Amino acid sequence: MRTQMKIIMGLLIMTSLVLLTEPISAQESKDEIETVKRLGLMKGYTGELTDEYLSEHATRLQVAIIFLRLKGLEDEAKYYKGTNSFVDYKEVAWIGGRNILSYLKDNPNLGWSGHKNMFRPNDVIDAQAFYKIMLEALGYRLDKDYKWSEVITFAKNKGLSKVADIKEMTNRHLAIALVEGLQALTTDGVKLIDSLDADGIISENSTNIGLENTIVKGNMISARCIDTTAILALFNQEVSLDIEDFNLKDIEGKKYNLKYIEKLPNERGALLISEQLEKGMLYTLTYKDNNIDIVPIVEKDTVAPKIESAVSLEGDLVRVIFNTRNIRKNTLGVDYFTIDSTLDKDAMVTDVQLDDDEMKKDNNRNKTVVLLRIEGLDSGKVYTVSSQQVESYNNEIAAIGESKCIFGAIQMDNKSPELKSVSSVFGNKVDLVFDENNLLDEATALNKDNYKIVPHLEILDIIIERNTLNDDNIIRLTTSNQQNTVYTIEVKNISDGMNVMNQSKSMVFAGQIKSDYQSVNDVKVIDSTTIEITYAYDGNETVLDIANYMIDNGVLVVDAEYKVNTANNNVEYSKVILTTTPMQSKLYQLSISETAQDQLGQPLREKTKLTFAGLPLDTIFDDNITALTLDTFTVKLTFNEVLDETLATNIRNYYIEGLGYPAQACLSIDGKEVVLTIPKQQSDIYKVRINNLVDKFGNLIKNNTVVVFAGIADIK
Template structure:
């Protein structure tokens, strides 16, 4: 029976070991006791008498308290505050004796406690269990919370203070506990993590200034296996960079920054701050787009390890995106060795295609200019704020920095000059990549009567929509008439896809041919001429046009959302919309229809008279089967959707946003669409007021420019910086034709001030 019990104990012990997380020691496990004593002596934790450490002698309870204080690096603190800590709750601890402050400190920190009789018995010899309790307290563990007196040995084994497996089931205390035994426990404790800090105990000695990281590494407490490296270099602006290392740094001997391939051109700098693992540098103004090399010499980490030289590089700060209310270059995106994209803060139009406005410089020398017929500039269909600039001959050199300069005479779609007439410039770094010739990527039977042509570049929209530029035949080369050609106007492939709508349906899985007679890309530099492509009519089904939602805005306005973009002509046909009262005979027709892709490509807004609807009654909207999507596909059936009439009164249109966009122009955005009538676009409808030397000045805009149903531009002779202005509006006519005399306090005017823009 006894043998069976022993086997059970072994099984339980092995099961317990499986559940214990492996303990990592920074100190060598093979150290002799002399090695351990030497280390603890170096740390001034364990002291002897004239070289005699009396390892076989027993340890007193008073000495144990002193060892605990030294393990925490608090001895100087305790002795400095001896008057406070010498007063203990134990009647047998004389406040005048050397050990009193040690006992007092450990008691206040909850590291030790007295016996059941309320005494500490400082001169008694400490038992093994009692000493382990003290060191567990040093590590932050609390009795009756993290362990009990009964399972103390087991906790000591789990923590790593003792390593013999027998401690898992050990119960009897050891009254013959020696100073040598204490050395073994304290040695193990040094490398164990404190419960509260999750850092090895010896770091408390470092934190208290009793041990340097270098000395800790020398003593074998720290194994610095990390090789110092530059982790990253952050460029914040033209004058500030930060070098980030993979570990904390103590010192750097020298830093040098210079242009790549030209070491003589150094970038001057000063060290602003060195802390932890980073160094902040303030440089002189960096050349935008210039590549710089950074050398960092003799980098010393916290363990005194030195890296002789580290290298990294960075690109001189370039303003990636300019944000401005004025007409400015916003950013530049290199496309390939011949082409870049220029983005602006305002929409652009054909005015931006004038090559005479553009010059490209390379290292202060003219690289290419429009006045020498070296550049081609075209607006981009997919992005109304963008132009594509291409070199007619030659290429950009990869990695080289170039600067685009544009004349201030160029105007935006808002009719204001670039950078208020000052012109603008921006640098970019050229990229590699040969120009991919203009070509068809694929021909897809989109529907049974529609062919999709996918191109690798944006097409010239004028030629792309001319049906005579295409020729479609069946397998027997019999021609099939083309009804329409439409350039993609939504999604990620705007301008790169053309849909050919046929007058007859394709036969499923039959072979067909499509020929492109003459088509060029948006830059008009590359052509596809008389190229024929074959395809199999394995078309699938495409969702037909439908009404997705109806949102009554107020008693007189309804928003209708469709499943696709619409054909503008049919979408704007007022006769295609009919509304009838459910379970009634009343029929209502809109007085106005608005479809503007700039406002919402899937939405039609319908306008009605004030008393056309009965509040909260149900109505049915019917949209004609003749309604077409933007590809020319008819709905085919009458579209129907039900809604409840709104009880909200129609609100007056208000100015949603007023923004000065130059020294002679103001942009107005309204919260509701306006009618394209003389009243809204008459300069006399708007008055600008300001005060000049006590004189109240009034003036009207020179002209009013229509952008869309919600946006207009007011052009003045001149606006002054930092002058308070008031813009007053007399009458506003909404899209339904209702005129509103704007008279209410705060509703017929907006205050603004023209502020200087960042350069």
């Protein structure tokens, strides 16, 4: 039986890999290949895109060159004469290719900073990495507009999805994805191909290349009920909308009439007005072939948008929170805000941006948060920020003088980043702590020329370990191996985007001796198919090679990846998560090959063997679930299981007795918490009925599992 289980799991794994890399036929990609050839984006080895070439895997260096072509920087990079490069530049024999690596190393703002000072030029690229590059070309920025873990989802919302499941892209996949990207809209609202044409990078536009009508007529990416008669639908691009394209039905299949549609400026969205719906009941909105479940959670939203708080973050930046999420975005411009003071009449709002990160916090889930840039504020003075004509989707507007809040201006940051402390970490890293209330400028922070260590230590890599407002910020340097001596580091030119260090600053730190070998600190069993290994030092790509791991008693290692810290979404390169075939409740021995290396390429001294106790296969969904009310519209469910994301975020799988279905179900990064947005509670006891959830092992929750929580009412 155990042998059968291992065979079945092995077949499932191989089947999933086959499905993820299913080839696209030559006929299916014919038009795309002609397009990239005509535009000169792909040239092959001889100028021809042969079937042999199209079947080859696409490499990181190859995609980097295409990225530079899209930027009009290929020739500049190819003939660049720089002194810096990645440590693995010798993997490229072509001089032009080496010049390109040096160019990318010296221009980290292009988004090719590599990992651990390695570029891995010959590695095969996957869809996640490629779509990150296309998003950069469209004007979106990693960690500002989206997180690394959100690349595929964010790209899909921008119309990029044709190769989303491909783990190892071929040149044929590359052609298809490039043409898809050319048709996507940039952050300026124009197609990428037309932007390249306008910039003189290519001499073709969407009309004469035949792409003007090839985009699908918009995908509906989200929809929600504002109340029982108003529905907000958002799309991945600007679309021409017709009410006949939409359909609305309840859970029993009954059709509901949509009365009219209003296209929303600046939102890629539409407001749909329907006949009366029932609060807490589930409906399905269909746009063409796309279905989204929606639930109204208020009868009639008559709330007028009002400012409920304002706080000065620094100098000219003020965070303003409105009492509702129901706000037309085109009424959040600079003309809708005024700044008043009895002592100063010159302050004015110059920019308004949604504070997306702040709106993701639990206490702001139903509110709108904006950041105002205000010119003319004086430190120490008290001001009143007011909004006028900020309008809800239901056309509610606060009365004159009702939407305002007082805040005290704080001093404009005229201080450049100040080096606060320096310390050695692990014998091959140096942490620099800066006293800076603003964000550090990445370009200056990641520039090797701004650091010098005496006695000489080579700086191999630089990362920004922490970069937040109103807190100490940390830059981490990776160096060659240190000695047990005193070093002096000189730092210069670090900026916060407004202020630059006007003179260099030097500090001393005590070096530490790093072992010449990698070592293993710990092995921990997470569950019956998951093991966490902690190395003494950050590893390079060799610690992700499953060939370096062997477990006795017939257990196979099927995957290895770095651990991601769920608290801050940072990758922990010293910790590796192994996925295995199922273990039992017995002792196992894990052998790690001496070829597993740290980031400097230093291996284990010898093969390392560790004994651990396995856990039996989880065959039951743990129904020990707790529920906690966060506010009158929100309840959080906490599980002891890692949940399947698709099922956990399906609102059909939850029902609150006395209230109805939730309007939204959001899963936490660790997969163990679900936050439900529900109809308004009262001070009562409620039961959540849960169905169809599955844990990571495929165990199904019991039908109609009930979790109880105490509701809260509005405090008047």
